[in-house]
Amino acid sequence: MAVGPGLAPARLQDCKRDWIRGFDSMADQALDGAAPRPLLSLRNVNMTFGGVKALKNVSFEVLPGEVHCLAGENGSGKSTLIKVITGVYKPEAGAVIDYDGQSYSHMSPVTAQASGIQVIWQDLALFPEMTVAENIAFQTVIGRWPRLVNYAEMRRVAINALQRLGVTFDVDLALHHFPIAQRQIVAIARALVGEAKLVFMDEPTASLTQSETDYLLDIVRNLSASGVAVVFVSHRLAEVLEISSRVTVLRDGALVGVYPTKGLTQSRITELMTGKTFDYSVLHRDLSRSPVMLEVKGLSRPGEFDDVSLTVRRGETLGISGLLGAGRTELALTLFGMRKPKSGSVVLDGRPVRFGSNRDAIAAGVAYLSEDRLSLGLIQPQAIADNMVIASLDKILSGGFISSDRKRSLVNRWIRDLGVRIGKQDDAISTLSGGNQQRVAIAKWLATDPKLLILDAPTVGVDVGARAGIFDIVSKLADSGLAIILISDEVPEVYFNADRVLHMAQGRIVGEFTPGATTPQAIEEAVYA
Amino acid sequence: MRRFVRSHATELALLAVIAVICVFLSFATDRFFTLGNAFDLLNTSSVNIIFAVGLLVVLIAGGIDISFAVAASVVQYLTATVLGWIGGGNWIVGFIIAGVLGVALGCINALLIHGFRIISIVATISTFNIFFGLLMFFTGGVSIYNLPDWLTTRVVLFEREMADGTWAEITLPVLIMAICVFATWALITRTTTGRQLYAFGDNPEGARRFGINIGAMQFIAFGWLGLMAGIAGLVQAHYAQEVVPNALYGRELDVLAAVVLGGARLGGGKGSVLGCILGVLLVSITQNGLNLMGVSPFAFKMIVGAIILAAITLSNTSIERLLPFLKSRRVPS
Ligand SMILES: Nc1ncnc2c1ncn2[C@@H]1O[C@H](COP(=O)(O)OP(=O)(O)OP(=O)(O)O)[C@@H](O)[C@H]1O
Ligand SMILES: [Mg+2]
Numbered sequence: 001m002a003v004g005p006g007l008a009p010a011r012l013q014d015c016k017r018d019w020i021r022g023f024d025s026m027a028d029q030a031l032d033g034a035a036p037r038p039l040l041s042l043r044n045v046n047m048t049f050g051g052v053k054a055l056k057n058v059s060f061e062v063l064p065g066e067v068h069c070l071a072g073e074n075g076s077g078k079s080t081l082i083k084v085i086t087g088v089y090k091p092e093a094g095a096v097i098d099y100d101g102q103s104y105s106h107m108s109p110v111t112a113q114a115s116g117i118q119v120i121w122q123d124l125a126l127f128p129e130m131t132v133a134e135n136i137a138f139q140t141v142i143g144r145w146p147r148l149v150n151y152a153e154m155r156r157v158a159i160n161a162l163q164r165l166g167v168t169f170d171v172d173l174a175l176h177h178f179p180i181a182q183r184q185i186v187a188i189a190r191a192l193v194g195e196a197k198l199v200f201m202d203e204p205t206a207s208l209t210q211s212e213t214d215y216l217l218d219i220v221r222n223l224s225a226s227g228v229a230v231v232f233v234s235h236r237l238a239e240v241l242e243i244s245s246r247v248t249v250l251r252d253g254a255l256v257g258v259y260p261t262k263g264l265t266q267s268r269i270t271e272l273m274t275g276k277t278f279d280y281s282v283l284h285r286d287l288s289r290s291p292v293m294l295e296v297k298g299l300s301r302p303g304e305f306d307d308v309s310l311t312v313r314r315g316e317t318l319g320i321s322g323l324l325g326a327g328r329t330e331l332a333l334t335l336f337g338m339r340k341p342k343s344g345s346v347v348l349d350g351r352p353v354r355f356g357s358n359r360d361a362i363a364a365g366v367a368y369l370s371e372d373r374l375s376l377g378l379i380q381p382q383a384i385a386d387n388m389v390i391a392s393l394d395k396i397l398s399g400g401f402i403s404s405d406r407k408r409s410l411v412n413r414w415i416r417d418l419g420v421r422i423g424k425q426d427d428a429i430s431t432l433s434g435g436n437q438q439r440v441a442i443a444k445w446l447a448t449d450p451k452l453l454i455l456d457a458p459t460v461g462v463d464v465g466a467r468a469g470i471f472d473i474v475s476k477l478a479d480s481g482l483a484i485i486l487i488s489d490e491v492p493e494v495y496f497n498a499d500r501v502l503h504m505a506q507g508r509i510v511g512e513f514t515p516g517a518t519t520p521q522a523i524e525e526a527v528y529a
Numbered sequence: 530m531r532r533f534v535r536s537h538a539t540e541l542a543l544l545a546v547i548a549v550i551c552v553f554l555s556f557a558t559d560r561f562f563t564l565g566n567a568f569d570l571l572n573t574s575s576v577n578i579i580f581a582v583g584l585l586v587v588l589i590a591g592g593i594d595i596s597f598a599v600a601a602s603v604v605q606y607l608t609a610t611v612l613g614w615i616g617g618g619n620w621i622v623g624f625i626i627a628g629v630l631g632v633a634l635g636c637i638n639a640l641l642i643h644g645f646r647i648i649s650i651v652a653t654i655s656t657f658n659i660f661f662g663l664l665m666f667f668t669g670g671v672s673i674y675n676l677p678d679w680l681t682t683r684v685v686l687f688e689r690e691m692a693d694g695t696w697a698e699i700t701l702p703v704l705i706m707a708i709c710v711f712a713t714w715a716l717i718t719r720t721t722t723g724r725q726l727y728a729f730g731d732n733p734e735g736a737r738r739f740g741i742n743i744g745a746m747q748f749i750a751f752g753w754l755g756l757m758a759g760i761a762g763l764v765q766a767h768y769a770q771e772v773v774p775n776a777l778y779g780r781e782l783d784v785l786a787a788v789v790l791g792g793a794r795l796g797g798g799k800g801s802v803l804g805c806i807l808g809v810l811l812v813s814i815t816q817n818g819l820n821l822m823g824v825s826p827f828a829f830k831m832i833v834g835a836i837i838l839a840a841i842t843l844s845n846t847s848i849e850r851l852l853p854f855l856k857s858r859r860v861p862s
Contacts, residue, residue: 088738109740125735127728129798138728141721142739148719172532 039064039198039229040085040099046092047080047253049431052423054080055091056254062198065227067220069240069261072250073273073463074435075421078233079122081250082200086112086119100197113139116197120204122233122434122461124187126175133158133171136189161189165219180207181324188216198229203434205234206461209324209489210528217243235435235463236490237266249273266464274465280496282515283317283475287499290314291350293483294452296335299344304330305507308344312452312483317474319498320487321527327507328487332454335485336368337361349451362391365451369442369458378429378441385411385425387440392447414443419469435462442470446477453477454485459493471497491527495520503527539792543807546840547814554818561821564689565697574813575702576765578806580784581791582713583757585805588788589717590750591730591797592642592649596657597754598780600634601762603660605772608763609673617677627759634660635755636748643747657781664774673772680763681770702764709757714802716753726750730797787812790837811840 040062047055055077062068070078083089085097087107097104100115107117126135133151134141136158141149158171167185175183184207191199201220205213213236220230220243234240240247241261249256249272256272271277290313299308305327312318320328333339335346337355346353348364355361358368378387388411389396396406411425418439422432429437438461445453455474459467474497478484488494494501495515503511503526513523534541555562580597587594608627612618618626634656641652684701691697717723729736729746737743766772791808793800815836819829 086738087740109738113740119738121735121738123734125732125738127731127735127798129731130727134724138724138739141724141728142741143721146720146722149721149724170532172536174536177535 036063036065038062038098040097042081042085042098043096045081045084045095045097047077047084047089048092050423054253055084056252058250058253058255060085060248060255061258062229062231064197064229065224066246067224067230067232067244069244069247070231070233070250071237071240071247071269071273072256073465074439075433076250076273077253078250079202079433080253082119082202082231082233086117086200110142113142113194116195117200118191118194118196118198119200120187120191120202122202122206124183126183126187126190128176129174131172132169132175132178132186135175135186136161136171137193138190139194157193158189161192164192165189166215181209181212184208185212188219192219196223196228198231199223200231200233202233203235203461204232205236205239207457211323213239235459235461235467237269237464240269241266251275270464273463276465278464278468282496283499284516285315285478285499287313287316290316292347293349294335294485295347297345297347299331299334299341299346301330301334301339301342303507304339305334305504308504308507308509310502310509312485314481314483315478316500317478317484317486317498319494319501320485320504321489321491321494321501321523322504323527324489325506326504328504329456330507331504332368332456332485332487335361335452335454336366338368362448365449366454367391367445367448367450367452368454368456369445370456378437378444380430381428383426384420384422384429384432384440387429388414388443388447391444392449395447395449410447414447417469417473418443419466435466438462439466439470446473450482452483452485454487456487457489458486459488459490467493491524492520495523540801540804540807543791543804543811543840546836547807547811550811550814550818550836554814554821558818558821561818563691563697565691565695566817566821568697568699570810570813570817571703571706572698572700572768573817574809575706576761576768577780577784577787577809577813578706579709579757579761579764580780581788581805581809582710582802583754583761584784584788585791585793585800585802586713586717586726586753587649587750588793588795589730589797589800590726590746591733592747592750593785593795594638594649594653594751594754595781595785596634596638596653596660597758598777598784599657599661599664600631600755601758601765602774602777603634603664603762604630604759605762605766605777606664606668606673606774608759609676609766609772612677612680613675617679619679623680623763624760627763628756629759631755631757631759631762632752633755635751635753635758638755639744639747639751642751643744661775661778668774670774672774676766676770676772680767702768705760705764709760710802710806713753713757717802722749727798730799732798783812784809786837790840811836 038061042058042060045055045058058077058081060081070081072078080089084091085107087109090106095105097107127138133155137154140154140157155171162169162171165185165188169182175186178186184204188204205216208216217239220232223230232240232243241264244261246258246260247264247269248258249269251273267277292311293314294312296308296310300306308331310318322328330339334341337358337360348366353364355364379390385407389407393402396402396410398406408425414420415422420439420443421436429440432440442458459470462470474484474486486494486498498515501513501515501523502509503513503523511526560566584594584597604627607630608623611626612623638653638656641647641656642649685698686701686704687699689697717726725736725741726746726749728739729741729743733743762777765777769776787808788800788805789795790811791800791804791806793805812833815833816829819832824832
């Protein structure tokens with residue numbers, strides 16, 4: 001019996017084969033027929049929120065069975081476009097939505113679903129208190145007239161959808177028991193229920209590891225082969241190039257163009273998205289004489305990590321790479337005082353420390369940017385400015401009270417440095433695009449002036465331009481004497497932004513690399529072996 | 530088993546607390562552990578349980594209602610008046626009038642919340658004051674004693690003579706309560722509408738993206754509470770054999786505390802009918818026990834408050850922490 005949340009990757013291969021076979025037969029039917037008419041064609045779409053023009057006269061087209069990527073910086077309007085197509089938002093008058101032979105001036109979520117449009121939302125839009133089964137099969141309780149609920153049918157549908165993904169879950173457990181990566185998989189499974197013709201995937205890989213991502217990309221290929229069109233949004237441009245046949249690029253809510261993927265490169269897409277070019281190189285900092293900031297010896301927590309020893313010097317960025325379940329996040333949480341180690345010692349800035357809680361850790365100068373920051377790190381209905389200063393209130397006090405001038409200047413500084421795109425400081429966080437929310441969460445911790453900064457997957461869902469911006473800041477922070485631990489699932493990210501890279505597997509440190517002396521491929525081979 | 534414990538932690542915690550209190554009271558008093566007293570408890574808790582299951586639906590849908598108890602008073606008064614006009618009526622007519630009036634008052638709340646975008650606590654505090662103000666103004670605080678005979682006649686559904694010569698009886702309110710409980714249970718767990726209510730309370734934005742009709746959800750939730758409040762009002766009039774305008778004033782907080790105690794979450798998406806009933810029973814068993822023990826009524830509220838706190842803490846600290854062997858092995862992620 002599967003108890004609690006847990007993927008069973010060992011079983012992936014078998015199910016995968018069945019799933020592919022199931023689609024081959026359907027694929028044949030999809031292929032005959034002449035030059036394809038677009039499945040979806042959108043013209044004159046305009047959308048304004050308050051004063052912000054989120055979409056400016058956008059047109060967009062999807063062919064049946066194609067994989068079409070939607071690319072653009074944070075806040076460029078990708079999610080908004082998806083919400084217009086699926087009827088969550090009503091576009092301004094004049095818009096034309098042609099879908100599957102019908103013309104609409106706007107959609108409704110019910111029509112969209114009934115006519116075969118499925119969405120994996122960027123914020124997942126799942127129901128945490130409901131069981132996994134009900135989350136996946138929720139469509140079965142939607143409809144004009146009330147009916148009796150068929151729980152057995154729901155379970156069957158859900159188990160079926162999960163089987164297509166080759167994973168086993170306890171479908172009777174409430175969703176809130178599962179970590180973010182598993183919730184993402186539940187959201188994917190939900191979109192596979194029912195007869196889809198068009199599936200939107202808004203950053204579905206943001207919280208997945210490499211192997212899960214590969215698996216998802218296979219599913220996308222199979223959907224496409226069976227005639228289902230997929231619109232794919234991702235900030236990992238390698239994925240975009242690998243999976244799509246065409247790319248539509250948005251910038252500041254306006255259409256830049258539609259390009260066949262053949263012939264595009266990552267740097268070309270980046271250029272189209274931002275209008276700028278970026279180049280990458282390995283760090284070369286001589287830190288041998290820099291004093292040690294963090295020294296960890298023999299740190300263990302049974303079942304999570306074992307005998308971990310590491311040092312980070314002032315000014316150094318230490319990368320930690322590994323697979324999901326390697327114990328990296330658990331290690332980070334322990335260094336941040338949120339879990340207690342069973343044995344081992346931690347010395348921070350020359351002083352042995354033993355944190356009773358994360359408050360002690362923050363006071364001692366440790367900052368931790370969590371994996372799941374969209375739900376844990378930000379208070380959604382509160383203002384951007386308030387979210388940004390919440391961890392560093394002591395810095396903006398004046399005579400015991402919060403000084404609004406100091407608050408404003410602190411917030412302005414981080415908004416500028418991180419390039420956060422906002423309307424007003426006092427707008428609610430929930431009005432920002434996903435990637436911009438991320439930057440606010442990062443700013444919140446940077447504002448505490450930490451000695452040791454632990455970044456756990458800091459660029460999930462952040463566009464290339466902003467990634468460069470964030471790592472620029474990380475590098476400057478390191479130069480100013482901070483010690484930084486960078487945890488990431490993406491090897492190139494640690495390769496180009498860390499001085500040393502540790503490889504963690506099954507709770508142990510099993511390897512160490514120096515980026516200049518090896519290639520990203522070599523590290524990838526070690527990690528994914 | 531482990532899963533059952535995890536998903537029913539609140540109900541189990543409440544059951545445990547109730548069991549402990551019952552064992553204690555059985556030894557501390559001679560009357561507590563008798564059939565007659567058990568039936569009495571049911572008879573007296575019926576009205577509150579009907580209110581509670583109604584309120585549960587609103588809490589599940591992410592709202593809150595302060596006005597339902599005074600709404601029930603309004604319904605009582607109007608129903609009694611209308612019954613006077615039409616010259617008597619019967620139980621069926623009574624329920625139809627009370628139900629329709631209750632639903633109408635509930636819909637006023639839904640209209641304020643959905644139509645005018647007023648958050649539910651503010652909207653229902655306003656209607657609480659408006660309903661009560663109007664009621665006191667038009668009645669001048671005068672009670673109605675001459676109710677129709679059918680309404681004031683006790684209906685005994687089951688009785689048995691005890692060894693000491695007293696009669697243990699189950700009366701009509703218990704049957705009505707059972708029907709309301711069953712109907713609410715069926716609504717929220719067996720119908721698609723009920724699941725949509727849960728979804729709406731759990732993640733309103735997620736529900737919207739599914740195309741769930743948000744307005745309909747508010748009207749169904751507050752309409753259902755209105756219906757339950759109307760029925761509870763009539764039952765209370767039957768039980769008390771009179772209509773006193775301020776008889777139910779203040780009942781809303783007792784019921785709200787009991788429902789939250791039963792695991793419903795302020796904020797929506799969570800709560801069960803069983804938890805709700807256990808919550809009400811815990812409070813009434815405590816009150817009943819204190820009564821039998823001869824504790825001063827002034828101490829009641831204090832002790833009930835303390836027990837609510839204790840029970841809530843127990844269900845929040847999660848059974849898993851108190852009984853570590855139930856903890857499933859964690860997969861590191
Ligand atoms: N509900 C809303 N209220 C106000 N402004 C909004 C709302 N939704 C989106 N916006 C604004 O519209 C713009 C586009 O946002 P959108 O979420 O579509 O970006 P995106 O391309 O999906 O970005 P990301 O990659 O960060 O997810 C942003 O400037 C955002 O602040
Ligand atoms: Mg987005």
